[in-house]
Amino acid sequence: MYKYDQWDQAMVDARVAEFRDQCQRRIEGKLTEDQFKPLRLMNGLYLQLHAYMLRVAIPYGTLSGAQMRALGDIADKFDRKYGHFTTRQNIQYNWIKLEDAGDILAALAKVEMHAIQTSGNCIRNISSDHFAGAAADEVVDPRPYAELLRQWSSFHPEFSYLPRKFKFAVIASETDRAAMRLHDIGINIVRNDAGELGAAFYVGGGMGRTPMIAPLINGFVPLDRLITYAEACLRVYNRYGRRDNKYKARIKILVHELGAEEYTRQVEEEFALLLAQNIEPPFAELERIRTYFEDPAFAADAPDELDRSDPDFAVWSDRNTHPHKAPGYVSAVISLKPVGGIPGDATADQMRLMADLAGEYSFDECRVTHTQNIVLPHVRKADLFALWQKLEAAGLGTPNLDQVGDIIACPGLDYCSLANARSIPIAQQISQRFAANGKGEILGELKLKISGCINACGHHHAGHIGILGVDKKGVENYQLSLGGSEAEDTSLGKITGRGFDEAGIVDAVETSVDVYLAQRQNGERFLDTYRRIGMEPFKEALYG
Amino acid sequence: MKILTGNDLKTGAVTWWDGSGWSLYVDDAVDVGDGGDAIIAREESARRINAPYEIEAEKTQSGVRPAHIKDRIRGLGPTVRPDLTLKPGDPNAVREVI
Amino acid sequence: MVDLAQTILRFRDDTPVSDPAVTVEAFTGQSNALAVRIEPGEDARSLLPNLERIRLVEVNFPAFGDGRGYSAARVLREAGYTGELRAVGDVLVDQIGHMRRCGFDAFQPDQPLDAGDVEIALSRWPEVYQATTDGRVPIWNLRHG
Numbered sequence: 157m158y159k160y161d162q163w164d165q166a167m168v169d170a171r172v173a174e175f176r177d178q179c180q181r182r183i184e185g186k187l188t189e190d191q192f193k194p195l196r197l198m199n200g201l202y203l204q205l206h207a208y209m210l211r212v213a214i215p216y217g218t219l220s221g222a223q224m225r226a227l228g229d230i231a232d233k234f235d236r237k238y239g240h241f242t243t244r245q246n247i248q249y250n251w252i253k254l255e256d257a258g259d260i261l262a263a264l265a266k267v268e269m270h271a272i273q274t275s276g277n278c279i280r281n282i283s284s285d286h287f288a289g290a291a292a293d294e295v296v297d298p299r300p301y302a303e304l305l306r307q308w309s310s311f312h313p314e315f316s317y318l319p320r321k322f323k324f325a326v327i328a329s330e331t332d333r334a335a336m337r338l339h340d341i342g343i344n345i346v347r348n349d350a351g352e353l354g355a356a357f358y359v360g361g362g363m364g365r366t367p368m369i370a371p372l373i374n375g376f377v378p379l380d381r382l383i384t385y386a387e388a389c390l391r392v393y394n395r396y397g398r399r400d401n402k403y404k405a406r407i408k409i410l411v412h413e414l415g416a417e418e419y420t421r422q423v424e425e426e427f428a429l430l431l432a433q434n435i436e437p438p439f440a441e442l443e444r445i446r447t448y449f450e451d452p453a454f455a456a457d458a459p460d461e462l463d464r465s466d467p468d469f470a471v472w473s474d475r476n477t478h479p480h481k482a483p484g485y486v487s488a489v490i491s492l493k494p495v496g497g498i499p500g501d502a503t504a505d506q507m508r509l510m511a512d513l514a515g516e517y518s519f520d521e522c523r524v525t526h527t528q529n530i531v532l533p534h535v536r537k538a539d540l541f542a543l544w545q546k547l548e549a550a551g552l553g554t555p556n557l558d559q560v561g562d563i564i565a566c567p568g569l570d571y572c573s574l575a576n577a578r579s580i581p582i583a584q585q586i587s588q589r590f591a592a593n594g595k596g597e598i599l600g601e602l603k604l605k606i607s608g609c610i611n612a613c614g615h616h617h618a619g620h621i622g623i624l625g626v627d628k629k630g631v632e633n634y635q636l637s638l639g640g641s642e643a644e645d646t647s648l649g650k651i652t653g654r655g656f657d658e659a660g661i662v663d664a665v666e667t668s669v670d671v672y673l674a675q676r677q678n679g680e681r682f683l684d685t686y687r688r689i690g691m692e693p694f695k696e697a698l699y700g
Numbered sequence: 701m702k703i704l705t706g707n708d709l710k711t712g713a714v715t716w717w718d719g720s721g722w723s724l725y726v727d728d729a730v731d732v733g734d735g736g737d738a739i740i741a742r743e744e745s746a747r748r749i750n751a752p753y754e755i756e757a758e759k760t761q762s763g764v765r766p767a768h769i770k771d772r773i774r775g776l777g778p779t780v781r782p783d784l785t786l787k788p789g790d791p792n793a794v795r796e797v798i
Numbered sequence: 799m800v801d802l803a804q805t806i807l808r809f810r811d812d813t814p815v816s817d818p819a820v821t822v823e824a825f826t827g828q829s830n831a832l833a834v835r836i837e838p839g840e841d842a843r844s845l846l847p848n849l850e851r852i853r854l855v856e857v858n859f860p861a862f863g864d865g866r867g868y869s870a871a872r873v874l875r876e877a878g879y880t881g882e883l884r885a886v887g888d889v890l891v892d893q894i895g896h897m898r899r900c901g902f903d904a905f906q907p908d909q910p911l912d913a914g915d916v917e918i919a920l921s922r923w924p925e926v927y928q929a930t931t932d933g934r935v936p937i938w939n940l941r942h943g
């Protein structure tokens with residue numbers, strides 16, 4: 157894992173001092189709310205429905221045991237003993253007092269964490285593949301590049317007042333586990349025919365009001381030009397992105413309006429000029445960062461067999477583990493989606509337990525997934541049963557990864573001041589319904605995603621089944637969409653037709669699933685069947 | 701009726717104008733008639749409230765009911781965590797706001 | 799008459815240009831203007847053919863959240879402009895650190911800045927990650943001697 161040196165630490169410490177001072181000035185009345193708002197937003201402090209909310213960055217979703225423990229301790233000391241892991245691999249605390257904000261940031265800084273640029277129209281936390289450094293199918297570990305981008309984007313002097321927020325994702329495998337092409341910039345680290353590594357840049361993806369899949373604008377940027385190229389992409393956006401309409405200000409609209417070709421031409425022109433400026437960090441810096449992401453000391457003789465004699469354990473290990481590059485190891489996923497639970501919420505005690513388990517079983521490392529679960533990336537197969545028993549005992553052993561119960565849900569109208577409708581109760585009812593009727597067990601992979609408004613934090617466009625909450629004359633209403641995917645076969649879901657009320661949407665999901673069950677052919681997933689038979693049979697069943 | 705709501709500057713807690721101060725309980729909210737703007741300006745500059753705004757509400761038998769579901773949820777707490785609402789012991793509290 | 803020294807925070811030793819800044823359009827057609835003012839939507843690169851004769855570029859920030867002026871400043875500095883680069887308009891103390899890094903060396907804010915606040919803001923970050931034309935050595939280079 158990356159470790160701060162004195163410079164990284166000094167940056168974060170300076171920020172704590174600055175923000176403490178800004179909060180104090182607000183409390184004393186030296187700053188009005190209008191003046192304070194942009195400052196607090198640059199530091200992830202929102203005013204939500206019930207209280208202040210603080211969003212803490214988890215760069216590329218990677219946490220040490222000590223960091224996870226600190227998150228639990230903060231939940232205990234400053235919040236109501238829980239936190240919410242988000243689709244951006246961050247964590248949010250829902251009940252923060254302004255008076256405590258400085259102390260919380262100081263507690264975070266002690267474990268090399270911060271809330272810098274977790275909101276505002278700037279470059280946000282860089283997300284990545286949650287199996288990075290462990291997945292059997294990756295070209296390299298993408299995180300060193302994400303870390304370099306993190307440093308570059310921190311307090312970037314030119315790009316702190318962009319037209320709109322800006323999100324990067326960095327992956328390094330054919331399989332996309334980070335919704336890479338649904339980001340403002342998605343980077344895939346690839347190897348060319350000569351065996352060299354480079355970065356493929358996809359620019360102009362996103363969800364929200366106008367979802368778009370990012371086009372490839374450069375298939376191979378040499379790694380010693382990565383930052384310069386990113387700077388060129390951002391400069392074109394900062395200069396020409398629309399600022400007249402908030403809903404048209406994301407880079408996807410610029411790329412779409414110019415056309416990918418013209419945008420690329422402008423980027424290449426800017427890139428040529430910037431090359432002469434010599435802004436790229438020395439290559440030795442990338443190499444220095446890489447040393448922090450070297451493999452931990454995997455046991456060479458770790459046994460590859462798994463004792464599957466406990467049937468419940470066998471189900472969990474089939475569903476909640478992922479192949480590892482080292483023989484005898486797997487990545488284990490801890491589901492934060494118990495049946496009827498709140499997706500992504502974890503209690504302070506659960507966080508501390510996961511921290512302990514990371515220390516005991518996973519080289520002291522864990523990850524946050526964009527699907528709001530936690531990964532222990534490097535677990536010996538021989539330890540898996542013991543791990544599972546401890547998870548079970550703590551209510552963390554739900555065997556539902558990528559199943560219908562593994563729902564992404566944004567906070568919605570229970571917490572979020574932008575919401576039109578509640579998301580969480582819908583997720584709860586759906587997971588309960590499919591647990592009770594037994595269908596959940598036979599469905600296989602089914603990605604269900606719920607957003608409480610058009611901002612799409614719950615990635616509903618990319619759900620095999622997507623649900624969007626809308627406001628229908630002051631009453632919650634839900635639109636259903638089918639056929640989205642955020643994986644390497646990225647696609648955007650299509651709306652089935654008129655919306656449903658709270659009870660109706662749960663029925664509608666079951667009806668859609670029944671169509672699939674009746675029509676599926678040999679091993680097809682819901683998404684495959686939908687793609688084969690199209691929308692009509694579903695519409696027919698839903699609206700008849 | 702027209703009532704005022706906002707968040708406490710220091711704690712962030714949702715509060716309601718009760719005629720002389722800010723209460724945690726929506727049922728304490730009073731009708732401000734046409735006087736809302738003046739109260740908001742005064743209270744904001746006294747730093748007793750953050751981001752205050754005026755909403756429509758209705759006086760019912762059980763108390764004060766904001767017109768919009770968002771403010772009703774603000775008045776209670778998250779519907780998915782009854783234990784963290786202002787009426788943790790009331791099994792009907794959630795149903796009444798939605 | 800307004801005393802320029804009172805309203806402008808300058809980080810240069812030369813005497814301020816007293817000519818009023820003209821618009822980019824006027825500047826292009828007027829061969830003797832020394833001072834020009836760029837609005838957010840305008841292309842700083844259109845000044846490059848005449849860079850030699852410019853002594854003052856004002857970059858207007860009608861609203862602090864419109865960050866186009868930061869790019870305008872860097873574009874000019876990267877092209878070798880050495881005259882005064884002045885941020886005018888909705889310029890706040892929490893932004894002048896970034897503005898200095900982008901090449902601004904004078905500020906004429908709508909609301910006067912407190913000198914003490916300015917000093918704190920400019921000394922807040924001991925080191926920086928990125929390379930710009932401001933001459934500061936990025937942390938990346940400090941690490942590798």
Ligand code: SF4
Nearest residue numbers: 566572575608609613
């Ligand atoms: S999608 Fe809307 S309701 Fe949900 S968290 Fe995002 S902004 Fe809030």
